Amino acid sequence: MQISWIDISIILFYFIFVLSIGWYLKKFTKTGEDFFLAGRDCTSWVSGLSFLAANMGALELLGWSASAYQYGIIAAHWYWIGAIPAMLFLGIFMMPFYHVSKTHSVPGFLKLRYNEATRLLSAISFSVMTLLASGISMYAMGLVLATMLGWDFNTCVLLSAGTVAIYVAFAGLTSAIFNEIIQFFLIWCGALLIPVIGIIEVGGWDNLVTMVTHRVAEMGKSGDFVHLWSSMGSYSDNAMGLHWLGIVLGLGWVISFGYWTTDFLVVQRVLAAKDLRSAKMAPVIASFFKMAIPFIVILPGLIGIAVLPELKPADTGAFSLNSYNAVLPLLMKRYFAPGLLGLGVTALIAGFMSGMAGNISAFATVWTYDIYKSIIYKSGTDHSYLNMGRICTVLGVIISIGTAYLVMQFASIMDYMQALFSFFIAPLFGTILLGMFWRGATNWGGFWGLLAGTCSSVSMFLLLKFNLIEGKWIVFSNDASAMAQNMWRAWWAWCIVVIVTVVVSKLGKPKSDEELKGLVYGITEIEKESSYPLLKRPMFWAAISLVAFLILNIVFF
Amino acid sequence: MIPVWFFVGILLTIYGLVIFISGIYWFVNPVNIIVGYLHAGIWWGLLMLISGLYFIVKNYPRKKRTTN
Numbered sequence: 033m034q035i036s037w038i039d040i041s042i043i044l045f046y047f048i049f050v051l052s053i054g055w056y057l058k059k060f061t062k063t064g065e066d067f068f069l070a071g072r073d074c075t076s077w078v079s080g081l082s083f084l085a086a087n088m089g090a091l092e093l094l095g096w097s098a099s100a101y102q103y104g105i106i107a108a109h110w111y112w113i114g115a116i117p118a119m120l121f122l123g124i125f126m127m128p129f130y131h132v133s134k135t136h137s138v139p140g141f142l143k144l145r146y147n148e149a150t151r152l153l154s155a156i157s158f159s160v161m162t163l164l165a166s167g168i169s170m171y172a173m174g175l176v177l178a179t180m181l182g183w184d185f186n187t188c189v190l191l192s193a194g195t196v197a198i199y200v201a202f203a204g205l206t207s208a209i210f211n212e213i214i215q216f217f218l219i220w221c222g223a224l225l226i227p228v229i230g231i232i233e234v235g236g237w238d239n240l241v242t243m244v245t246h247r248v249a250e251m252g253k254s255g256d257f258v259h260l261w262s263s264m265g266s267y268s269d270n271a272m273g274l275h276w277l278g279i280v281l282g283l284g285w286v287i288s289f290g291y292w293t294t295d296f297l298v299v300q301r302v303l304a305a306k307d308l309r310s311a312k313m314a315p316v317i318a319s320f321f322k323m324a325i326p327f328i329v330i331l332p333g334l335i336g337i338a339v340l341p342e343l344k345p346a347d348t349g350a351f352s353l354n355s356y357n358a359v360l361p362l363l364m365k366r367y368f369a370p371g372l373l374g375l376g377v378t379a380l381i382a383g384f385m386s387g388m389a390g391n392i393s394a395f396a397t398v399w400t401y402d403i404y405k406s407i408i409y410k411s412g413t414d415h416s417y418l419n420m421g422r423i424c425t426v427l428g429v430i431i432s433i434g435t436a437y438l439v440m441q442f443a444s445i446m447d448y449m450q451a452l453f454s455f456f457i458a459p460l461f462g463t464i465l466l467g468m469f470w471r472g473a474t475n476w477g478g479f480w481g482l483l484a485g486t487c488s489s490v491s492m493f494l495l496l497k498f499n500l501i502e503g504k505w506i507v508f509s510n511d512a513s514a515m516a517q518n519m520w521r522a523w524w525a526w527c528i529v530v531i532v533t534v535v536v537s538k539l540g541k542p543k544s545d546e547e548l549k550g551l552v553y554g555i556t557e558i559e560k561e562s563s564y565p566l567l568k569r570p571m572f573w574a575a576i577s578l579v580a581f582l583i584l585n586i587v588f589f
Numbered sequence: 590m591i592p593v594w595f596f597v598g599i600l601l602t603i604y605g606l607v608i609f610i611s612g613i614y615w616f617v618n619p620v621n622i623i624v625g626y627l628h629a630g631i632w633w634g635l636l637m638l639i640s641g642l643y644f645i646v647k648n649y650p651r652k653k654r655t656t657n
Contacts, residue, residue, distance in 0.1 A: 038611055042604065053596055060590050078593060210593045217597050221604070221637055225629055233624050339623075369620045371611030372630050375604060 035181055039374030046378045047195055050214070050385070054199030054207040064417045067204035068136060068397040069304050076310035078209065080317035083301040085212035088219060089387030091172045091449075093329055093380070098356040100333020101343060103272040104244070104257025105588060106264075107333065108326040113284040115322050116581040118292035120574045122302070123315035126293050128558045129468050130303060131311045132550045137303075138296040138464070139402040145467040145551045146478035148406065153482055154460060155402035158296060159395055161456045163428060165297075166391035167435025168449060173384035174436065179353060180361055180377060189436060192381070196388045197429035200396070201422045205304060208386075208393040212301075215382035222379025223328040226360070229367040230335035243338035251341065257334070260588045273513030282519025286526040287453060290461030297394045308559050312570035319577045323584060332363050339366070388432065395428045396421045450518040451493055458522035459485025462529030469553045473533055474540035481533030489525035496521075591650045598644025601637045609634030 061067050074082075099107040135141040139158060143151035170189055177188040199207045234240045241258050248257050255271035256263035263269045264276040292298060292315070305311035336343065336359035343356050353362065364376040400420045405412065412420075463482040466473045495501045496517060503509070507520040542548075548555050561569045612630025619625060 038607065042607060045603070049596075049600060057590070210596065213593050214597055214600055217601065221601070221633075225633055229624055229627060229629060232627065366623050367629070369611065369615045369622055369625070369630050371608045371615075372633065375608060 035373065035377070036370040038370050039377060042371070042374030043378050043381060046218075046382060047191070050199055050211050051195060053210050053214075054202035057203035057207045057210065061203040061206060061418075064400075064414045064421065066206065067418050067421045068393075068401065069300070070204070070206040070209055072304055073306050074209065074301075074304045074310070076305060076313035076317060078213065079302050079305040079310060079314035081216050081321070082209040082212040083298050083314055084318040084321050085216040085219075085386055086208075086298050086301055086390035088216065088325070089169055089383045089390075091169055091384070091387060093219070093223065093383055094172070094176065094357055094360055096329045097333040097336070097360045098358075099272075100330040101336045101356045101359045102333075102345070103270070104248075104255070104337075105260055105330060105334065106257075106270055106272050106274070108260060108330045108588070109279055109283060111322060111326045111330070112260075112581060112584060113279065114288045115292060116319050116577065117284065118288040119315040119319040119322065120577060121289065122293040122299075123312045123319075123570055124574050125553075126464075126468060127302060127311045127315070128308060129551060129553070129556065130299065131305070131308050132556060132558070135303070136401045137398050138294055138299055138460075139398055141551075142463065142467070142478065143402070143406070145548075146463075146473075147475040150463070150475070150479040150482060151402055151406065153479065153486075154463075155398050157456045157460075157486060158398050159403070161452050162297065162391045162395040162398075163431050164435050164438075164452060165449065166388050166395070166428070166432040167438065169384050169387040169391070170432055171436040173381070173388075176361070176380065176384075179358075189433060192385055192388070193429050193433055196385055196392060197426050200389050200392050200429075201425045204396065204421060204425070205300065205393050208389045209301065209304065211382075211389060212386045215379075215386040218375070218379045218382045220328070222364075222376040223332075223360070225372070226363045226367060226376075227327055227331040227335065230332060230339070230363065233367075234335060234338050240334060240338055244334055247337050247341045257337070260585060262589055267509050267513075267516065272515060274516050274519075275509070278507065278516050278519045278523075282516075282523045286458045286461060286522045287519060289465075290457040290522070290526070291453060294460045294464045295457055296398060297390050300394050300397060309561075309564065309568070309570065313573070316570050316573045316577060319574075320580070323577070323580060329360075332360055336363060339363075388429075392425055392428045392432070396425045399424045399428075450515065454518050454522040454525060455486060455489050455493070458525045459489060459529045462526045463533065466530065466533050468551070471545070471548055471552045471555060472537055472542050474537040474542050476540055477533045477535075477537030480536045481529040484532040485525045485529035488528045489521055492521045492524065592648045594644050595648040595650065598641045598646075598648060601641030602645060603641070605634050605637030605639070605641050607634070609638055 065071055096107050096110060130141060133141055133144055135144060139151045139155040142154050170193055173192055174185045174189040177183055178185040199211065234243055244257050253271055255269060261276065264274060264279065267273050267275050302311050302314045305314055340359065340362055343359060344354055345356060352358065364373055368376055400417050404420055405417060459482055462485055463478050467478055492506060496503060503517055506524065507516050545555050550556050561571055566572050608630050612628060612634050615630060616628050
């Protein structure tokens with residue numbers, strides 16, 4: 033791919049710009065609260081956009097546009113049923129407890145609701161997951177930049193990792209949030225033009241549908257590529273090998289609710305909101321933008337099928353410019369002149385870096401508050417914890433570089449990510465949900481439920497991986513894809529958490545209502561929305577978001 | 590603290606200006622891209638430039654005046 037000097041200048045300016053912002057914000061970061069929670073002073077728009085941007089990494093953009101090329105519009109499920117209901121549930125029903133409890137982190141909430149052991153288990157599993165996920169982003173970025181720009185892989189990894197380490201160490205979550213919002217705008221500016229020009233090239237939506245259907249038949253692929261739900265009656269009717277029940281229970285319920293309501297990487301941004309109304313509004317605002325992302329990710333994948341029919345599946349663990357993974361960069365190259373091309377590449381770089389920064393800032397918080405402060409050094413001053421936050425930001429980046437090279441040993445990056453989510457996120461969702469909405473859950477019920485869920489998810493993964501059991505035992509069919517297995521594994525792990533937590537809790541004595549005040553539904557007094565005008569009520573906007581979500585699913589049914 | 594929207598404005602303005610100018614250059618010296626007749630760089634750069642200036646003006650850090 034030819035990159036001109038003007039494109040290189042745009043890319044280099046971005047690096048200088050984000051480092052300058054980090055340097056500027058450093059003087060405002062004086063306490064632990066400033067570093068780890070951005071002073072809890074963010075508006076609903078700042079929290080909402082950074083909440084979304086932390087998830088909107090370039091791995092996600094490249095990965096899902098490639099999936100749309102490979103499987104069709106069905107990939108949009110990850111943006112609609114796989115996100116919107118969960119984001120609205122977080123905003124309306126869960127934020128009051130996270131906000132009222134004044135917790136610093138999700139493991140911190142588990143300490144308040146259950147006990148220290150549950151917090152520690154969750155903090156350790158979260159730390160491992162975040163560093164591995166950060167390494168994956170770093171590895172993918174190194175590959176993409178090395179392929180697109182022709183730069184050395186190691187140079188790409190070190191340049192991006194060094195920049196992230198410096199600007200997060202300067203001002204912690206504040207600089208991560210600032211850069212996430214800048215990245216959010218960059219991604220829209222860099223990617224929105226692709227579907228606009230693409231639709232003009234193919235002659236409109238109806239022509240695109242005809243061309244995609246024709247190309248899919250030419251490529252010898254089976255399944256419906258242009259409908260969301262009508263091809264999900266059986267595993268063999270769609271190219272992804274999914275069934276609607278697996279999508280609803282696995283993706284729509286466990287994986288989606290688990291990720292959006294308990295993954296501290298995204299929840300940390302909402303905890304930084306300045307008041308309860310802002311905290312509730314943030315995920316609701318984000319839900320509207322999340323619904324729109326398929327137009328810059330899934331639609332280019334479909335346009336790619338129509339105009340770039342020659343792409344092939346990627347070699348394992350690799351990125352090449354003739355594979356599905358390259359559909360977005362190839363469309364940039366097809367439509368963008370120098371200047372615009374630099375903007376597009378910068379948007380991808382910004383996406384990778386914000387993904388890393390999000391993971392690193394969340395890791396620094398959980399390590400400092402939930403492991404270092406709670407076990408290793410209980411009597412430290414706020415300043416000492418602030419210093420620890422800065423040190424482990426740099427250490428986190430160094431460890432992530434190590435995991436980036438570790439990922440090179442694995443066959444498929446996306447399978448690896450999905451496996452991580454089902455190990456750690458699905459069980460955690462069961463534990464948090466029961467803790468917030470059932471006052472009968474006991475301290476040790478939460479701990480043993482979480483442990484059993486995590487262990488069972490890992491065990492199911494290993495049993496399937498080494499063919500010790502057949503896939504149909506978990507997903508009821510031998511036609512199910514690896515993705516379908518991930519969803520069903522997450523569902524069963526969640527069920528095990530619920531069963532174990534309930535059984536162990538029934539054998540013990542729950543905390544008193546007084547101890548559970550501010551933590552559990554039905555005991556906690558929550559601020560009523562009726563004191564706000566209609567247009568400022570989170571519930572009002574959540575209802576509009578839900579209606580828009582239903583309309584999109586009906587239109588593309 | 591200067592609001593984040595001001596920084597967004599600076600970035601959009603600078604990038605918008607660069608893309609707009611490069612769009613005009615490629616209008617005069619056409620480059621071989623698909624549907625190049627749209628000259629996306631010109632109108633997209635202009636749109637970014639206007640949006641960036643709006644963010645800058647709206648969020649320009651002004652010192653608060655005190656009244657005696």
